[in-house]
Amino acid sequence: MLTVQNVTKRFGKFTALQDISLEFSHGVYGLLAPNGAGKTTLMKMLVTLLFPTSGQILYDGAEISSMGSKYREKLGYLPQDFGYYRNNSPRQYLHYLAALKGIDRKEAEKRTEELLDMVALSDVKDKKMKKFSGGMIQRVGIAQAMLNQPEILILDEPTAGLDPKERVRFRNLLAELSKDRIVILSTHIVSDIECIANQVIFIKDHEVYCNTDRDSVCTVLQNKVFLCTVPEEASDDFENSHFILSRREEAGQTHFRFICENQADVPPDAEISTPNMEDVFLYVYREE
Amino acid sequence: MRIPYPSEQTERRQIAEIVQKGMAQRPSLLLMFRQMRQSMGIRVIFHDMADTVFISTFTTLCIFSSMLHYLKDINQSHNDLYAMLFTFSPMLYLLLCLLGLWKERISHTFDLKMTCRYTPYDMMAFRMLIFSCISIFVNMVAVGIFCAQGATAHFWHLFFVTASGLFLFSALLLFSVLHNHGLLAPTATALGWLLANGLVYQELNTGYSNLLQAIPLYLHIVVTILCACVYFAGLSRLFQKKEECEMQC
Structure with missing residues (x-):
């Protein structure tokens, strides 16, 4: 050892x-x-x-x-x-x-x-x-x-x-x-x-x-990672108010994967997603 | 019930065996070199050094040839001979060691080799020993040629001037390698040696050679032996040296 x-x-x-x-x-x-x-x-x-x-x-x-x-x-x-x-x-x-x-x-x-x-x-x-x-x-x-x-x-x-x-x-x-x-x-x-x-x-x-x-x-982010689709014109505002993990544009819509620690702030149409290690990495080193 | 105790003789033998195994003495430098040569072979120890050996030998030959040309009327100017031979006696050793160190650096293999059983320091110690032997031989041949060309100097006197110069410089270079991981200190030592000898020569002119000539043979032998002892002690420290590579971190 x-x-x-x-x-x-x-x-x-x-x-x-x-x-x-x-x-x-x-x-x-x-x-x-x-x-x-x-x-x-x-x-x-x-x-x-x-x-x-x-x-x-x-x-x-x-x-x-x-x-x-x-x-x-x-x-x-x-x-x-x-x-x-x-x-x-x-x-x-x-x-x-x-x-x-x-x-x-x-x-x-x-x-x-x-x-x-x-x-x-x-x-x-x-x-x-x-x-x-x-x-x-x-x-x-x-x-x-x-x-x-x-x-x-x-x-x-x-x-x-x-x-x-x-x-x-x-x-x-x-x-x-x-x-x-x-x-x-x-x-x-x-x-x-x-x-x-x-x-x-x-x-x-x-x-x-x-x-x-x-x-x-990944348990550190259990129930904290979500998926959400936002109209393109509202995407910048959404990005500024959430911890974004990834962003994808498709047919006038923007698909976000994001972290939300406070359940009250989760948009009503957001779906919960399984966290992966990359999410944890980005979360742990968010200030660096 | 009877417990079978070992005899006193067996006890002593077993105690001696435990002490011997537990307090294993470090083998001598020459034994370590022998083991290293048997394990790795000369080709590995001098790996990728063909160009270094060629450049060093060629440069040294050029220097000695120039000296011979300069001192062609050797009987008249043999006073310069002592100072020149003392200064340039470690030239082959200097070039072989410095170029070897430089190549080690540029290949970026130092870190990797430091994690192997035999480290670059072990190999450097072995090479330095071989280089000093080669340099002694080259100096001896050079002194022989100078004497054959008509120098009035005594062969052994001139030889021990070169030997003391070689071992003095070798000890200084080894000291710089032991205390500095990079190339700066060894290069500064080499330049310092040439510069210091040049300055003394400029200051004293033929007085420098006269001084070296006036020193009796036995004193040159004593200086050579002392410097050689310091050098071998340094080589032993260099072998299996543990050093942080602060420069690269």
């Missing part, structure tokens, strides 16, 4: 994270927050790239920074800005990283082939990466994170640059991997979290705003 205990991280006078406490066991954990909320700082602390100003991070009871290479051997990490050697092929680069991870050469060769196949890069495994698209590079990044069959897989914005088909493939892969390991992924693409995360963590104002299972997240 990976435990974050009362962790605070400061950069000079700026507090990036304040008194964070979390526990991770097997499963997929989705870290949701807008940019600048401290997601990447938390991720970097979990992979020992940064150290807490106060508090501690433990893995099976041992402080991760003092575990050194023993902890890193259990780790798979995809950074937000995945760096690579432009003149290397994916196969060369994965072999190189496998050596850095201390994987035996024969095992590395076998694993590289498996992973390249898994991320659908077998056809271009010997092509130089400088010719690759952003999505292809991201897939190399995902493959390298899984090279050492990590017990803890930490992915910072893993689906950025992936097309819908690749995204679905990636979600399925993560769901399969999470059976026997900790998978922590940070993103602001809510649908990724909605599909695969067992547990959702919101960070707001540098603190944990909520840490709950996927199904419970």
Whole structure:
């Protein structure tokens, strides 16, 4: 189990994270927050790239920074800005990283082939990466994170640059991997979290705003999300007086999906709607 | 009922075993390097460094050739030789290390590698050791050529001037790498070395070479050994160094 205990991280006078406490066991954990909320700082602390100003991070009871290479051997990490050697092929680069991870050469060769196949890069495994698209590079990044069959897989914005088909493939892969390991992924693409995360963590104002299972997240907006159709000429007034989640124009009418916390303010012709995680995200971060 | 207690000998052996496992001593630097070489192989440790090695070697050869050309009447101007060799003795090492660090930075692979079993600092420590060995050899050959060209200087005296220069600079560069995550401090150290030596040379002129020449051989050897000890202690700290990457956050 990976435990974050009362962790605070400061950069000079700026507090990036304040008194964070979390526990991770097997499963997929989705870290949701807008940019600048401290997601990447938390991720970097979990992979020992940064150290807490106060508090501690433990893995099976041992402080991760003092575990050194023993902890890193259990780790798979995809950074937000995945760096690579432009003149290397994916196969060369994965072999190189496998050596850095201390994987035996024969095992590395076998694993590289498996992973390249898994991320659908077998056809271009010997092509130089400088010719690759952003999505292809991201897939190399995902493959390298899984090279050492990590017990803890930490992915910072893993689906950025992936097309819908690749995204679905990636979600399925993560769901399969999470059976026997900790998978922590940070993103602001809510649908990724909605599909695969067992547990959702919101960070707001540098603190944990909520840490709950996927199904419970939406209860915060239970009976507060509505659908309503308004004539086009009244749509601006309606928009200014309600918390709008989405707006669609059709045949002189405007269809609104909105949040209304006070039942007395709900228009009589509005229909109640089931809230989703994107609604919660927009609601939680409405001031940002 | 009789409880089967272990014998005193067994107790001692088991206690020693527990202490040994619980208080595992850090292996020596050379042993760690050996394990690293066996696990990763030289090709991985020097990955993507062919162009760095080529540029560094070519530049160093150009500098030494220019020195040889400048000092062609070596018997008359050998006073400059000491100052020049002392200043430029770490040139190959400097270029190899700085270009290596620079390439590490521009590839944006630092974060990722820091989460691997062997970190960029481990590899940097290994490379620095190899680079210093190569630099000693190159300096020795250069000194040999200068002596063969008619320099009246004593070979070993001249060699230890280059060795003390190399290890003094190496220790300073290592210190800057240990205390600064970025490229600024190592670059400033390299420029500072060249500038400081240039200023002393400008101030004292041949007096600088005379000073280096006047220092007895044993003192050069002592300085070399001292600097080498500081350097190896620094390399040991660099190996498995834990450092925050504040610059990138």
